[in-house]
Amino acid sequence: MKSPADCTSMADIRAEIDRIDETLVALFAERASYIDRAGELKATLGLPARITPRVEEVVTNVRRHAVTHGLPPELVEKLWRRLIDWSIAREESVLGPDSLRGDK
Numbered sequence: 001m002k003s004p005a006d007c008t009s010m011a012d013i014r015a016e017i018d019r020i021d022e023t024l025v026a027l028f029a030e031r032a033s034y035i036d037r038a039g040e041l042k043a044t045l046g047l048p049a050r051i052t053p054r055v056e057e058v059v060t061n062v063r064r065h066a067v068t069h070g071l072p073p074e075l076v077e078k079l080w081r082r083l084i085d086w087s088i089a090r091e092e093s094v095l096g097p098d099s100l101r102g103d104k
Helices: 010-045 052-068 073-095
Strands: none
Touching: 010 073, 052 073
């Protein structure tokens, strides 16, 4: 692992970006395993996949984390809303679509 300042070539930078991307994919896979478990629990509790107050709580949290890490919160929010939508679709594969269950 090299810091950005220690990278002396584009090959160094690309290798570090590839390393980070691999880590991010592993983290997304770990997150997905929790989403899968949430879908199972929601099924037993009769909860819908989309729980709007929780969605907004997650967005607020990631916006705060973005600011802490010097990233634009608007961009991070857009990325996370896509991730949340994907996560909800994943839960709906277990629960069925909220629209068919009468949940909104």
